[in-house]
Amino acid sequence: MAGESAGFPLAGEERAAASWPAFFGRFATILLVANSDAVDIDELRQRYGDDALFVFFNKVYKVLDRPFDGPSLLVARSGPAGANIVYRREVADVVRLVRSPRFHGICNLRAGESERFSAPAEFGIFEPVGHLDLAPDLAGFYPPTHLATSGFALALFLLEAAPNSRVILAGFTARRSAKWKLFADHDWTFEQIVLRLLLRSGRLGTTGAVADDLLGAVTRRFPQFSAGEVSNVAAEVLAERLEGANLAIDDLLKLTRPQRRFDMLLRRLKPKTRKAKLAESKAQQ
Numbered sequence: 001m002a003g004e005s006a007g008f009p010l011a012g013e014e015r016a017a018a019s020w021p022a023f024f025g026r027f028a029t030i031l032l033v034a035n036s037d038a039v040d041i042d043e044l045r046q047r048y049g050d051d052a053l054f055v056f057f058n059k060v061y062k063v064l065d066r067p068f069d070g071p072s073l074l075v076a077r078s079g080p081a082g083a084n085i086v087y088r089r090e091v092a093d094v095v096r097l098v099r100s101p102r103f104h105g106i107c108n109l110r111a112g113e114s115e116r117f118s119a120p121a122e123f124g125i126f127e128p129v130g131h132l133d134l135a136p137d138l139a140g141f142y143p144p145t146h147l148a149t150s151g152f153a154l155a156l157f158l159l160e161a162a163p164n165s166r167v168i169l170a171g172f173t174a175r176r177s178a179k180w181k182l183f184a185d186h187d188w189t190f191e192q193i194v195l196r197l198l199l200r201s202g203r204l205g206t207t208g209a210v211a212d213d214l215l216g217a218v219t220r221r222f223p224q225f226s227a228g229e230v231s232n233v234a235a236e237v238l239a240e241r242l243e244g245a246n247l248a249i250d251d252l253l254k255l256t257r258p259q260r261r262f263d264m265l266l267r268r269l270k271p272k273t274r275k276a277k278l279a280e281s282k283a284q285q
Helices: 016-024 041-048 091-095 150-161 188-201 214-221 227-255 257-269 274-284
Strands: 029-033 053-057 072-079 103-110 129-133 166-170
Touching: 016 129, 016 150, 029 041, 029 150, 053 150, 072 150, 103 150, 150 166, 150 188, 214 227, 227 257
Parallel strands: 029 053, 029 166, 053 072, 072 103, 103 129
Antiparallel strands: none
16 A cells, blocks of 8 residues: 555554664664755765665755665655645655665654644655654754754654664755755754764764864863863853844844835735645644
């Protein structure tokens, strides 16, 4: 039957706590591949071998220009209207780039309480589809004003779910490129702080270089200052620079106020998107 979980757990199933760790624990190396210009798939396959699990996210055509035939899993992020690639009708375009005998299926991931899973049949594929609910794990940890990115949420999950696997971050730069933007609903600063700590401790790996410990260099040069003192002064300097940037941004907002008002008027006149209609429909059910 199309979309059957076939070993992947669905929302609410008791076996979920053991099924996903059992799946990921089969792989010695797990690469989380961000949709970034910094990703070179051919180089990654050569470096990590043919048995590493490549985990792709949503719109894989951002990093794949031809079908991928290695071991892979597709993470489909959910929103209030269900899995993004489902309500945008992108499943066929995405799956064709990862479909092979070693494509393991789709992990429909939820990281926020407002997000809803899509039923396996809605994906319209014959490969397995399962649900992974990470919202409870992130509650009370991730800043409540934002939503965790799928890659960040999954990386934290894998540290405990697959402790014997090597988890590698590929393309996790958190930098906007000329081609792809960063979404403001994620707290990129918080995520980079946590990921950098985990990278420096060796709990996570990365395909790029780990950023230098610049503040550590200061304490080594001036041992009379403790790491805490250096961090406090650094925080003061960053706060002052941020305040200066905020003042400049405020001036820009004042200059662009007429354009933004016109833009808001045009947005109100536009008909509701299919995503908004689906979200409203499911909220009323």
